[in-house]
Amino acid sequence: MTISSKLAVIGLIFLMPACQSRTGATIYDEPSAITVLAGTEGSPVRGMVTFVRKGGATLVIANITGFKPNSTHGMHIHENGDCSARDASSAGAHFNPTSSEHGAPTVAKHHGGDLGNVTADSKGEVYTSFEITDGAFGTGPDSIIGRSLVVHADKDDLTSQPGGNAGARAACGVITRNPDRMTYPKAG
Numbered sequence: 490m491t492i493s494s495k496l497a498v499i500g501l502i503f504l505m506p507a508c509q510s511r512t513g514a515t516i517y518d519e520p521s522a523i524t525v526l527a528g529t530e531g532s533p534v535r536g537m538v539t540f541v542r543k544g545g546a547t548l549v550i551a552n553i554t555g556f557k558p559n560s561t562h563g564m565h566i567h568e569n570g571d572c573s574a575r576d577a578s579s580a581g582a583h584f585n586p587t588s589s590e591h592g593a594p595t596v597a598k599h600h601g602g603d604l605g606n607v608t609a610d611s612k613g614e615v616y617t618s619f620e621i622t623d624g625a626f627g628t629g630p631d632s633i634i635g636r637s638l639v640v641h642a643d644k645d646d647l648t649s650q651p652g653g654n655a656g657a658r659a660a661c662g663v664i665t666r667n668p669d670r671m672t673y674p675k676a677g
């Protein structure tokens with residue numbers, strides 16, 4: 490992304506009073522959570538991911554840069570809201586409130602924090618949104634607030650235990666409530 494297009498995106502955030510999502514609901518009216526991803530030591534990966542509750546599902550909106558072109562990366566919610574370690578090992582294991590096995594978010598057996606993979610475009614950037622059935626924003630044991638989001642150096646094979654063999658942690662961010670309902674408009 491060029492600097493001018495970045496400024497345009499930032500401008501949009503503040504100038505669009507109530508962006509309509511594709512389903513017609515106003516995303517700012519829904520409970521929302523957000524994380525700012527910072528690269529682990531030596532990693533240029535960074536970004537912002539928002540989570541918006543939509544009925545029984547959670548819309549995940551990911552804007553991440555710094556990957557190699559056309560590469561695929563596992564993304565998970567991890568149990569500890571702690572990205573302080575240089576390799577983000579402090580984030581702990583996958584968030585797993587139901588004591589399940591690791592898997593794809595679309596199959597029955599998966600960790601509550603399993604978000605599958607994101608794929609970077611030719612510029613190494615990810616602009617995507619998708620829905621998951623997990624992602625409560627409350628204070629119960631299934632709440633993602635106070636957990637962390639981790640993107641990995643490698644692809645999640647969606648099968649290997651306990652973490653999909655997704656490799657090193659490329660970036661990490663603590664998930665917090667999003668009282669300002671801030672989000673990026675979906676690109677593309």
Ligand SMILES: [Cu+2]
Binds near residue numbers: 566567583639640641
């Ligand atoms: Cu992970």
Ligand SMILES: [Zn+2]
Binds near residue numbers: 591592651652
């Ligand atoms: Zn998992």
